[in-house]
Amino acid sequence: EVQLVESGGGLVQPGGSLRLSCVASGFSVSNNYMSWVRQSPGKGLEWLSIIFSGGNIYYSDSAKGRFTTSRDNSKNTLYLQMNSLRAEDTALYYCARGSDSSGFLVLWGQGTLVTVSS
Amino acid sequence: TVLTQFPATLSLSPGERATLSCRASESVTTYLAWYQQKPGQAPRLLISDASNRATGIPARFSGSGSGTDFTLTISSLEPEDFAVYYCQQRSDWPPPWTFGQGTKVEIK
Numbered sequence: 210e211v212q213l214v215e216s217g218g219g220l221v222q223p224g225g226s227l228r229l230s231c232v233a234s235g236f237s238v239s240n241n242y243m244s245w246v247r248q249s250p251g252k253g254l255e256w257l258s259i260i261f262s263g264g265n266i267y268y269s270d271s272a273k274g275r276f277t278t279s280r281d282n283s284k285n286t287l288y289l290q291m292n293s294l295r296a297e298d299t300a301l302y303y304c305a306r307g308s309d310s311s312g313f314l315v316l317w318g319q320g321t322l323v324t325v326s327s
Numbered sequence: 328t329v330l331t332q333f334p335a336t337l338s339l340s341p342g343e344r345a346t347l348s349c350r351a352s353e354s355v356t357t358y359l360a361w362y363q364q365k366p367g368q369a370p371r372l373l374i375s376d377a378s379n380r381a382t383g384i385p386a387r388f389s390g391s392g393s394g395t396d397f398t399l400t401i402s403s404l405e406p407e408d409f410a411v412y413y414c415q416q417r418s419d420w421p422p423p424w425t426f427g428q429g430t431k432v433e434i435k
Contacts, residue, residue: 246370246426254362254370254413254426267422303369311375312417313360319369 211235211316213304218321225294229321231287231304239282242307244314245272245289247300255300259307260287294325328353328416330427338435345401347412347430354394355418361390361399364429365410373412374399401432409434 217229231243245257258268258278266278277290287304301320308315329352339345349359357377362370372381374390377397387402401408414427 253411253429254364254415256415256422256424256426259422259424265421269423308372308375308381311360311379312358313372313375313415314362314370315372315381317369317371 213306213316213318215302215304215318215321218302218323220324220326221294222327223295223325225325226290226292227294227323229289229291229302229304229323231289231318233285233287233306236306237282238280238285238287238306241309242312243278243280243287244305244307245276245278245287246303246305246314247298248303248320249297249300252300257302258289291323294323296325299323299325328355328419328425330414330416330425332412332414332427332430334430335428336431336433338433339404340435341404341406343404345399345404345408345432347399347401347432349392349397349399349414349427351395351397351416351418355416357393358416358418359390359392359397360415360417361388362413362415363408363410364413365407370413404432408432 215231242261244259257272260266303320305314306316331350361374364370378390411429417424
């Protein structure tokens with residue numbers, strides 16, 4: 210079955226770090242472009258980052274400098290390392306795969322919830 | 328590129344036509360998509376490249392536009408269509424790419 214499963218979310222104190230994982234099944238993360246998108250409670254979608262098949266990585270302004278996207282091809286897993294977390298980073302974090310034809314996000318995980326609070 | 332969606336909320340009855348708009352702060356040519364999100368679910372791709380329905384999307388959903396002005400039309404609302412809809416551009420190079428703030432289609 211083609212799917213994405215995120216994990217690693219939880220409660221973290223302000224200033225803390227967390228690493229999210231996204232395990233892919235049925236396709237290779239190395240051959241597709243993969244993105245992270247988040248959604249704060251009751252709010253809209255926010256695009257965070259993308260890693261292309263060639264390895265280039267780009268970030269939104271809100272993610273740049275604090276968040277790092279990477280992948281482990283041997284584990285077929287995408288990661289989001291988040292440092293210096295703030296209350297405003299509280300959100301449901303989704304990983305998603307881009308479509309081969311259009312490039313838009315055609316496959317999404319169920320999300321993992323990150324709560325930043327003391 | 329900033330995407331502005333309007334209206335924020337659309338109150339309609341089943342069977343009615345829904346027209347949702349997305350305006351870009353600069354041209355995104357046709358590099359624009361629409362997603363549907365229902366409560367407790369991940370978003371689902373409806374339309375890519377402004378007007379191409381994604382696999383399995385019913386024909387009542389259609390997209391149009393180019394440049395800075397785009398429209399998602401639902402020709403006759405079904406009960407399952409009441410949800411939040413987002414537009415997204417992938418025109419900027421290099422990224423970041425952006426989403427609009429969403430339009431909620433609610434039952435009147």
